[in-house]
Amino acid sequence: MFGLHYNLERNAIGLVLAIVVVAGIGGFIEIAPLFTIDETVEQDADMRVYTPLEVAGRNIYIREGCYACHSQMIRTLRDDVDRYGPYSLAVESQYDHPMLWGSKRTGPDLARVGDKYSDAWNTAHLNNPRDLVPESKMPAYRWLLRNELKTEDLGLHLAALRKVGVPYTDEMIANASIDAYAQANPDTNDAPALAERYGDATHIRMFDGDGARLTEMDALVAYLQVLGKMTDAAYQPDLPEAQ
Structure with missing residues (x-):
């Protein structure tokens, strides 16, 4: 040799x-x-797209570097499944650009955190994690409640995502800013149109508890509350068991 x-x-x-x-x-x-x-790769005809508010929240999640400490990929290992839920499928990341699988777990995996905690819990935890988990090493993100969410360019974000395969319609893109406000204000006249565009499963509520302002906290909590809820494919009975 x-x-x-x-x-x-x-x-x-x-x-x-x-x-x-x-x-x-x-x-x-x-x-x-x-x-x-x-x-x-699995297929799911019922796979839904992110709303404009959820897209904004995902952008904030990336901006703040949350992916550095939290993964969004449950492995096919029994320990992972027992702790976090069904293992992740490729179809669940179909509309994620970029992917946020992560490579490190300083904090828990978030692939199925959607609806696991209330909006109030998520808001309080992001504002100061130690108010709820005294031993938490996670930094506080207090500015999210102070910062008003910029919505003027959300249509451009949706248009860019459509170019890489996310099936946003012209109507969705044109109404992106309006839909972002409507999702965090259930009493607005635009809320029914939002639900019609994105489906009845869309969360429409005051995520940060304050309907007077649309904040970055609204957006990030809205995003966290749909993680693992975009499709039910992982809960189908014919999937192989974890090893």
């Missing part, structure tokens, strides 16, 4: 050809599964 290696080092053409062959084998192993991706 070492003799072959020494000989290749002395032969530039042979070394180049060997590198090409090895890289080709590695590339084929990585690329080949893509030809069967349609057979391996």
Whole structure:
């Protein structure tokens, strides 16, 4: 083996050809599964898209670096499933750009945190985690309650997501700013139209408890409350059991 290696080092053409062959084998192993991706990725006709307010909340989640301490991918391990719920499926991230699977769990996985806690709990926890969990190492995000949410460019965010495959309609894009306000103000006249565009399962309520202002806290809590709720595919009885 070492003799072959020494000989290749002395032969530039042979070394180049060997590198090409090895890289080709590695590339084929990585690329080949893509030809069967349609057979391996689940499909769900009822998969819904994020509302404009949830998109804004997801952007804040990214901006604040929440993905650095929280994963959004439950592995197919029994311990993971017992603690967090059914393991994550590819279809659940179908409309996530970028993916937020994460690689570190300083805090718990959030893939199924939607509706696990009340809006008031999430608001209080984000405002100061130690008010609810004294031993928490999570920083406080008090400015989320102070900062009013910018909605003027939400239509552009939806249009950009449509270019990468998220099925937003022209109507959704045109009404993005209005829908963001409506989702956090259930008494507004625009709330029924929001529910019609995004489905009856859409959460329409005052997420931060204050209907007078639309804040970044409204957006982030709205996003957290739909994690794991975009589709019921993970709860189908025909899925393999965790290992």
